[in-house]
Amino acid sequence: MKSLGSFRRTFAPWNDAQAKPFIAIENVTKKFGDFAAVNDLSLNIYNREFFALLGASGCGKSTLLRMLAGFEEPTSGRILIDGQDMRGIPPYKRPVNMMFQSYALFPHMTVEGNIAFGLKQEGMAKADIEARVAEMLKLVKLEQFAKRKPHQLSGGQRQRVALARCVAKRPKVLLLDEPLGALDKKLREETQFELMDLQMKLGLTFVVVTHDQEEAMTMADRIAVMDKGKVMQVATPAEVYEAPNSKFVADFIGNVNMFEGTAASVAGGKIDIAVAPESLTIRTDSASKSFTAGQPVGFAIRPEKIRVSRKPPADPSVNSAQGELYDIAYFGDMTVFHVKLESGRIIKAASLNAVRTVEDPLGYDDTVWVNFDTDAGIVLTA
Amino acid sequence: MNTTWSRFNIASLVLGFAFLYLPIVLLVIYSFNESRLVTVWAGFSTKWYVSLFHNQSFIDAAWVTIRVALVSASVATVLGTLGALAISRYTRFRGRLLFSAMIYAPLVMPEVITGLSMLLLFVAIGFDRGLWTMILAHITFSMCFVAVVVQSRLVSFDRSLEEAAMDLGATPVTTFFRVTLPVILPAVVSGWMLAFTLSLDDLVISSFTSGPGATTLPMRIYSQVRLGVTPEINAACTILIAIVTIGVIIASIANKRREVQRARDEQTAARN
Numbered sequence: 001m002k003s004l005g006s007f008r009r010t011f012a013p014w015n016d017a018q019a020k021p022f023i024a025i026e027n028v029t030k031k032f033g034d035f036a037a038v039n040d041l042s043l044n045i046y047n048r049e050f051f052a053l054l055g056a057s058g059c060g061k062s063t064l065l066r067m068l069a070g071f072e073e074p075t076s077g078r079i080l081i082d083g084q085d086m087r088g089i090p091p092y093k094r095p096v097n098m099m100f101q102s103y104a105l106f107p108h109m110t111v112e113g114n115i116a117f118g119l120k121q122e123g124m125a126k127a128d129i130e131a132r133v134a135e136m137l138k139l140v141k142l143e144q145f146a147k148r149k150p151h152q153l154s155g156g157q158r159q160r161v162a163l164a165r166c167v168a169k170r171p172k173v174l175l176l177d178e179p180l181g182a183l184d185k186k187l188r189e190e191t192q193f194e195l196m197d198l199q200m201k202l203g204l205t206f207v208v209v210t211h212d213q214e215e216a217m218t219m220a221d222r223i224a225v226m227d228k229g230k231v232m233q234v235a236t237p238a239e240v241y242e243a244p245n246s247k248f249v250a251d252f253i254g255n256v257n258m259f260e261g262t263a264a265s266v267a268g269g270k271i272d273i274a275v276a277p278e279s280l281t282i283r284t285d286s287a288s289k290s291f292t293a294g295q296p297v298g299f300a301i302r303p304e305k306i307r308v309s310r311k312p313p314a315d316p317s318v319n320s321a322q323g324e325l326y327d328i329a330y331f332g333d334m335t336v337f338h339v340k341l342e343s344g345r346i347i348k349a350a351s352l353n354a355v356r357t358v359e360d361p362l363g364y365d366d367t368v369w370v371n372f373d374t375d376a377g378i379v380l381t382a
Numbered sequence: 383m384n385t386t387w388s389r390f391n392i393a394s395l396v397l398g399f400a401f402l403y404l405p406i407v408l409l410v411i412y413s414f415n416e417s418r419l420v421t422v423w424a425g426f427s428t429k430w431y432v433s434l435f436h437n438q439s440f441i442d443a444a445w446v447t448i449r450v451a452l453v454s455a456s457v458a459t460v461l462g463t464l465g466a467l468a469i470s471r472y473t474r475f476r477g478r479l480l481f482s483a484m485i486y487a488p489l490v491m492p493e494v495i496t497g498l499s500m501l502l503l504f505v506a507i508g509f510d511r512g513l514w515t516m517i518l519a520h521i522t523f524s525m526c527f528v529a530v531v532v533q534s535r536l537v538s539f540d541r542s543l544e545e546a547a548m549d550l551g552a553t554p555v556t557t558f559f560r561v562t563l564p565v566i567l568p569a570v571v572s573g574w575m576l577a578f579t580l581s582l583d584d585l586v587i588s589s590f591t592s593g594p595g596a597t598t599l600p601m602r603i604y605s606q607v608r609l610g611v612t613p614e615i616n617a618a619c620t621i622l623i624a625i626v627t628i629g630v631i632i633a634s635i636a637n638k639r640r641e642v643q644r645a646r647d648e649q650t651a652a653r654n
Binding site for chain 1: 540542543545546547548549550551552553556560561564565644647648650
């Protein structure tokens with residue numbers, strides 16, 4: 001596994017201009033009546049990539065997945081898989097297999113029968129089918145359940161049968177629709193890592209649809225954040241979190257404190273943002289784009305990048321403001337403080353509970369200072 | 383739950399069952415009557431059963447009835463299932479609402495009208511009336527019952543099963559026979575059984591559409607009764623009742639067993 005790990009560390013075909021995408025989605029639109037579920041969407045997915053389509057329900061992510069599987073035809077645009085145009089090719093002739101949210105296990109067949117179903121359609125020899133089924137059962141650790149029917153299995157076991165069934169055909173691409181949606185929290189966390197291991201072992205391309213951002217962040221190489229049939233940003237989990245390209249993405253992924261203002265002074269990559277009604281000025285040096293003074297901008301900063309203290313910060317160059325502690329949410333591993341500034345704005349600040357006991361812990365209504373470094377947040381224009 | 387038997391409970395139970403079963407019980411008892419007169423008890427005898435089995439016209443009628451029921455139930459099941467699939471699957475074709483209303487209309491159509499219209503059609507196209515016209519008529523009125531039964535199953539059918547089959551490389555035809563049909567089979571079978579029973583005891587439509595040489599058991603019984611009820615008819619009815627009762631008992635035992643098995647399976651699943 002060590003070699004695979006180092007492979008993973010250097011795996012970034014999307015940065016390689018020479019790399020050919022394995023799945024190319026080109027200007028695809030899908031309309032149901034007048035409603036565009038997917039709207040002029042383009043996306044490249046590379047071989048062996050673990051790709052997540054992330055969005056709220058109704059954002060078009062499932063429709064996109066169903067177009068890849070062949071259950072829906074694009075209204076316009078085209079989809080290429082391994083260089084081949086998929087228009088007009090029915091689901092049963094595509095080199096992809098899908099794992100359904102409901103698992104869609106055939107209730108009248110045993111676990112074996114379910115896994116063998118796709119292989120029988122290929123006309124594979126009986127002995128080969130048996131060998132492949134045994135291999136798949138071993139892969140998902142269900143050897144002793146081969147003769148059971150789906151309703152005799154627990155939720156987690158059903159999920160593994162569904163996985164084995166669509167992996168059995170050795171497809172080039174595996175499409176997974178909310179693969180962990182029906183599992184409880186503990187099982188979901190375990191299964192996330194099992195899925196990642198499986199994807200590495202088999203060297204497949206995975207496209208996962210999910211509404212759970214933690215799931216997407218944990219598993220995926222890259223995430224496409226979708227909204228209203230469009231892709232808002234495609235990037236690695238870290239980039240999506242730390243460098244969102246828009247207010248939508250910043251707000252959608254994780255928690256964020258969002259400020260709206262105007263660029264007050266622009267000099268040498270440093271921007272001061274005036275947050276109008278509150279006479280608040282935020283000093284930043286995180287700007288990579290060029291701005292003009294007076295331009296309206298947004299500023300997003302994650303709660304864990306904000307510190308809360310009883311005294312004003314010693315270094316006067318950091319951003320700081322005084323307020324009172326309005327709410328405390330204790331999560332065990334961390335605590336989220338809601339600090340109310342004089343203007344009435346609530347700032348969310350998260351701090352890790354790295355030590356068990358604190359002398360003089362912060363309490364409700366305490367007067368505190370929030371402060372953060374000039375490079376802790378991100379300036380947004382969209 | 384209150385499990386004590388109040389007088390009111392007992393009274394309503396007895397009255398209810400009496401209302402339902404008294405006529406049938408009387409019919410069965412008098413089938414074992416020694417006397418020729420149906421209403422006068424003259425001791426126990428099975429002679430009417432013996433004479434029934436020597437009555438060739440009854441045997442012939444029973445044979446016709448069974449043939450009509452088998453053929454019409456089978457064809458009606460195929461057509462009804464196809465109709466149910468069309469209505470529940472192709473939700474966007476033109477005239478779907480009209481089509482689905484039309485398939486259910488025969489359910490509430492008076493039998494006399496169905497029978498008469500079939501008769502007029504057969505006369506108009508010059509189709510000689512007999513066994514086959516009766517089979518056609520039975521198919522017509524029983525297929526909509528099959529469609530109703532099958533469609534109610536298809537409502538809860540998970541379409542992703544079919545998509546999964548196609549995704550795994552099965553053509554639409556293979557998908558239907560390997561996945562869809564096996565899953566909806568219980569509904570199809572009960573549709574067939576319903577069509578079979580409806581055909582067995584139909585009198586009105588059969589009377590309109592049958593011809594010479596094709597007389598079903600209900601028609602034979604009815605025409606005999608008009609000449610006067612004989613205990614032979616009681617015997618024939620008792621046999622019919624026995625067949626139906628056995629059928630119902632077998633079906634409910636099978637059903638119960640399935641339920642018990644299912645509950646046990648689910649416990650097994652929960653344990654591991």
